[in-house]
Amino acid sequence: MIEQIKETLVGIDIRYQEPLKHYTYTKVGGPADYLVFPRNRSEVQRVVTFANNNGIDWMVLGNASNIIVRESGIRGFVLMFDKLCDVTVNGYVIEAEAGANLIETTKVAKRQSLTGFEFACGIPGSVGGAVFMNAGAYGGEIAHVLSSVKVLTREGEIKTIEARDLRFGYRYSALQDSGDVVLSAKFSLKPGDYTQISQEMARLTHLRELKQPLEYPSCGSVFKRPSGHFAGQLIMEAGLMGHRIGGVEVSKKHAGFMVNIADGSAQDYEDLIAHVIQTVQEHSGVTLEREVRIIG
Structure with a gap:
């Protein structure tokens, strides 16, 4: 099959049996059969x-910020959109390709004195992943600013979907059910004051640096916010701050994060997540739900 791939997909950057731990924010993950950088x-x-046409599985990994890849790796094609990263501005609309860095995209908005995107100035990950997850922070979310997306369907067709048809919810979009892959997204913003936008982004960035363990590899916020509670607070009250399994521990800086402090494995992450869910359930009666995706 490898020879057939090389012959048919000539000119495309494809790496064979490539360890995904080199690309994930957690620094864990086994090999992809065929890792593609279109x-x-x-x-x-x-x-x-x-x-x-050849019955081979395929998936898009975005920039691998809010996922845990198991040591067994991923079969078939894994596409990473690092090179699909153009960002253009047309009036009050910013169009960004799926692989564009979300934080860098908010900086483009700032330079153009466009407001509405400040909430995302500290969210790691790609534009495509942010739309897929309806990423949000500090009272804002992607659903508030998205106007439309260009997607690739599972059948390989390109189509445009209006934001209102994505059925956005908390950390949810209809893309999670359809399997459509974001190729680019359009965001409708408003004219604002450059100084005010800069100050707000600096404030939110400072808050994030104070609260989040950015000095270690992590998968970002592990759990969704339970109704009427905060996941980090429930974990802290259950006495789990700093609890460690293998090389992964519940962050001592923010209990909603799990950090890879000593060459931890995907299994360490999974075991720690399971332990936290069980312990919090026993302590408070609240069942935490994972926000991070586990694949492989």
Whole structure:
């Protein structure tokens, strides 16, 4: 199959049996059979069409910020959109390709004195992943600013979907059910004052640096916010701050995060997540729900 891939998908950057731990924010994860870095939509379509025609599984990993990849790795094609990262501005609308860094995209908005995107100035990850998860922080979320997305369907067709048709909810979009892959997104913003936008982004960045354990590899916020509670507070009250399994521990800085402090494994993450869910359930009666995706 590798020879057939090389012949058919000539010119596309494909790496074979590539360890995903080199690319994930957690620094864990086994190999992808075929790790692909497409340079444009055409290459994405070529890979997906080939995979579909040959019965090979495929998935998009975004920039791997809010996921845990198991040591067994991922079969088939794994597409990373690092090279699909163009950001353009047209009036009050910013269009960003799926692989664009979300934080850098908010900086483009700032430079253009466009307001509405400040909430996302500290959210790690790609634009595509942010739309997929309806990422949010500090009272804002992607649903508030998105106008439309261009997607690739599982069948390999490109289509545009209006934001109102994505059925956004808390850390949810309809893309999680349809399997459609974000290629680019349009955000409708408003004219604002550059100084005010800069000050607000600096304030939120400072808050994030104070509260979040950015000095260690992590998968970001592990759990969704339970109704009427805060996950980090429940974990702290259950006495789990600093609790460690293998090389992964509940952050001593923010209990809603788990950090890889000593060459931890994906299994360490999974075991710690399970332990936290069980302990919090026993302590407070609240069942935490994972926000982070576990794949492989």
